[in-house]
Amino acid sequence: MNSKTAGPQVSIVVPTFNEAGTLATLVKKIDHALVDAVNGGYEIIFVDDGSTDESWAEMAAIARSNPRARALRLRRNFGKAAALSVGIDAARGSVIVTMDADLQDDPIDIPRFLEKIADGFDVVSGWKESRKDPLTKTIPSRLFNFITAKASGIRLHDFNCGFKAYRAEVFDHFSLYGELHRYVPVLAHGFGFKVGEMTVIHHSRTHGRSKYGLERFLRGAVDLLTIVAITQYSSRPGHLFGGIGAVLGTVGFLILSYLSILWFVGGGPIGTRPLLTFGVLLMIVSLQFLFFGMLAEMILFRSRRLPPHRLTKESIWLDQADDEEPS
Numbered sequence: 001m002n003s004k005t006a007g008p009q010v011s012i013v014v015p016t017f018n019e020a021g022t023l024a025t026l027v028k029k030i031d032h033a034l035v036d037a038v039n040g041g042y043e044i045i046f047v048d049d050g051s052t053d054e055s056w057a058e059m060a061a062i063a064r065s066n067p068r069a070r071a072l073r074l075r076r077n078f079g080k081a082a083a084l085s086v087g088i089d090a091a092r093g094s095v096i097v098t099m100d101a102d103l104q105d106d107p108i109d110i111p112r113f114l115e116k117i118a119d120g121f122d123v124v125s126g127w128k129e130s131r132k133d134p135l136t137k138t139i140p141s142r143l144f145n146f147i148t149a150k151a152s153g154i155r156l157h158d159f160n161c162g163f164k165a166y167r168a169e170v171f172d173h174f175s176l177y178g179e180l181h182r183y184v185p186v187l188a189h190g191f192g193f194k195v196g197e198m199t200v201i202h203h204s205r206t207h208g209r210s211k212y213g214l215e216r217f218l219r220g221a222v223d224l225l226t227i228v229a230i231t232q233y234s235s236r237p238g239h240l241f242g243g244i245g246a247v248l249g250t251v252g253f254l255i256l257s258y259l260s261i262l263w264f265v266g267g268g269p270i271g272t273r274p275l276l277t278f279g280v281l282l283m284i285v286s287l288q289f290l291f292f293g294m295l296a297e298m299i300l301f302r303s304r305r306l307p308p309h310r311l312t313k314e315s316i317w318l319d320q321a322d323d324e325e326p327s
Contacts, residue, residue, distance in 0.1 A: 008068075010034070010042040010114065011093030011168075012107075015083035019101040020054040026101060027062055027069060033107040038114070044069045046101070047087040050077030080162075081176040088171050097165045098181075104132070105163040106201040113165035113198070122170055122193035125156050125185050126163035126200035151228055152186040156197050159183065163200050167193075183227045190230065237296035245289030252282030 012030060016023070027044060034042050046059040046069065056073050063071040072086055088096055095117050099105040109126070116124040131138055141160050148159045159182050166184070173191045174180075180187070185195045233240040256279040259270045270276050 008038075008041040008043045008093045010038050010095045010097060010110075011087075011091035012042060012044045012110070013047065013084060013087035013091060013096060013098045014044065014101050015047050015049055015080050015087065015098075016051060016055050016059065016101040017049045017077065017080075017083075018051045018053045018055060020051070020058045022101055022103045023055065023058045023062060026103060026107070027066060029103075030107040030110070031068075033110050037111040042068060043091070043093065045087045045090055046071045047083040048073040049080065049083040050074055081181040084181050085176040088176075091168065094168050095165060096168055096171070097163075099163045104203045106203060109163065109198075109200045110165075116196055116198055117165055117167065120194060121196040122167045123185050123188045123195045124165045125158065125195070125197045126161040127156070127158040127197050128161050128163075128202040129157070129199045131202050132204040148183075148186075148224055151224055152183075152189075154186050154189050154195060156185055156195070158197075159185065161200065180227070183224070186227050187230070190232070238293035241289045241293030241296060245286040245293065247286075248282045248289065249286030252279045252286060255279030255282065 014026070023046065030042075030044055044066070046062070048056045048059060048071065056071070059069075059071040063069045070090070072090060074083060074086065084098060087098075095114060097110055097113055099107070099110075105126070113124050113126075131141075141158075145157060145159050149155055149157075162181070164184065166188075170184070170188050170191075170193055174187050176184070189195045229237075229240060255275060259273065259276055259279065262268070263270050
């Protein structure tokens with residue numbers, strides 16, 4: 001996806017799954033919040049993620065009657081990350097705002113997001129400080145956010161909040177899949193973008209029901225390991241695999257050394273001890289991790305690296321004509 005340089009200033013991307021009853025109200029709220037706030041115009045992009053209700057018919061009717069609205073329909077339910085990726089790829093704005101369709105996010109906060117972007121932030125994540133959800137959702141979410149903040153080193157309060165704003169060029173550096181949409185601030189930070197946070201209004205759900213359960217947090221935990229590997233070790237995988245291998249090898253070596261000393265001092269046979277099997281297993285696994293690290297380093301060296309200009313924020317140089325000596 002290329003950076004957006006033409007078209008509306010702001011693109012509002014709204015992934016939708018079975019939210020037919022909220023879409024018309026959401027458009028009215030967005031129009032009310034932005035009609036006087038965005039001089040360069042805005043667009044609303046609905047992405048129907050395989051809804052089984054009347055969501056597609058509703059958003060299609062909105063797109064036909066509202067020149068600012070666009071409707072995209074996926075072939076089936078691919079998940080929120082895929083829906084966001086499709087909407088972001090279709091977005092023409094230089095700033096992209098993502099929000100849910102269930103009316104729990106309030107569009108009145110969008111101008112505040114745009115102010116934070118104008119202040120120099122590349123990514124601004126919403127924080128539902130006063131969250132209107134049951135404890136079965138808020139408690140696991142708080143635990144998840146705490147673990148994510150510690151593991152990633154990004155001090156955000158609410159990684160799960162789908163209400164975020166981005167400069168469009170952020171998405172030139174990675175694609176969304178799985179549960180990675182919640183980790184965009186971590187990915188962006190890993191590429192050197194400036195990440196910020198602001199509190200947002202959160203309303204109680206009045207239409208439909210939540211589409212997420214405990215399995216979302218389990219998938220998110222697995223994806224967190226992926227994010228840590230991508231952001232901290234993508235350019236040095238040997239350190240990740242080699243480090244794990246070194247730790248396991250050290251433990252295995254200590255175990256085998258202990259058993260060897262017991263055998264030498266007459267502590268009895270060690271061949272039947274489970275600890276011997278465990279120590280040997282650790283040594284074998286540690287060698288495998290070391291070999292994985294070496295292989296990953298060789299693959300990385302041979303593969304195409306990220307173009308240097310993708311890592312450059314800005315550059316200044318004299319024009320070639322100015323450098324030439326006058327004749």
